[in-house]
Amino acid sequence: MxxxxxxxxxxxxxxxxxxxxxxxxxxxxxxxxxxxxxxxxxxxxxxxxxxxxxxxxxxxxxxxxxxxxxxxxRWREVHTDRVPETPVEEPADDRLALRQALAALPPRQRAVIVLRYYEDLTEVETARALGISVGTVKSQARDALARLRTDGLATVSP
CATH class of the missing domain: 1.10.8 (Helicase, Ruva Protein; domain 3)
Incomplete structure (x- = not known):
């Protein structure tokens, strides 16, 4: 081939x-x-x-x-042609809640959470994929999960 x-x-x-x-x-x-x-x-x-x-x-x-x-x-403005007239409602489905929760995380924390818990990689594999140390993976996961728990969104334990 x-x-x-x-x-x-x-x-x-x-x-x-x-x-x-x-x-x-x-x-x-x-x-x-x-x-x-x-x-x-x-x-x-x-x-x-x-x-x-x-x-x-x-x-x-x-x-x-x-x-x-x-x-x-991150420093660019997001332009839109109209302003929403109604308040934003809570997500009706878990996938939407997950997307919103991930969007609220900083990029490295988001990447660690996605690779560790969605892609089911080990800490070592995640560190290798991101080019960071295993300790950084652990601390980023801890901080991200703490942030998600504070917002009432995470039920995963490290």
């Missing part, structure tokens, strides 16, 4: 999972699609080296790009 076929097969098999992870990292379908596309484009030049086990490499690109994008966008 050629490298191109192997890459296309990987994309076909993992695109949905990558999009879900990217969505949890960004909170937006459009940003998630862009993030996955950027991650896959960045993975192509290294495909020969990572073809045997591409998931950790692609996941690392996803999380680093998500944090980078947040850093460059």
């Amino acid at each position: 050629s490298e191109r076929d192997a890459f296309e097969q990987y994309v076909a098999a993992r695109r949905g999972a990558l999009l879900r992870t990217a969505y949890l990292l960004t909170g937006s379908h459009q940003d998630a699609e862009d993030l996955v596309q950027v991650a896959l484009v960045k993975a192509v030049p290294h495909w020969k080296r990572i073809a045997d086990h591409p998931e950790p490499y692609v996941r690392k690109i996803l999380t680093r790009e998500a944090v980078s994008r947040w850093r460059t966008r």
Whole structure:
């Protein structure tokens, strides 16, 4: 099988999972699609080296790009053509509550929570994916869970 076929097969098999992870990292379908596309484009030049086990490499690109994008966008204003006339209601479904809770976390904490509890990675795998120490993973998870508990959203214990 050629490298191109192997890459296309990987994309076909993992695109949905990558999009879900990217969505949890960004909170937006459009940003998630862009993030996955950027991650896959960045993975192509290294495909020969990572073809045997591409998931950790692609996941690392996803999380680093998500944090980078947040850093460059955080000072920008968000423009809208109309102001909501009704107060925002509490989310009717758990998935919406999860998305809102994740969106309230800083990018690194969000990435740690998504990788540890959604992707079910170990602390070591999460640290490797994010390029940080295991201790940082532990402290970021602790702080994120504490913040979620304060807001009444977390029932997960570390």
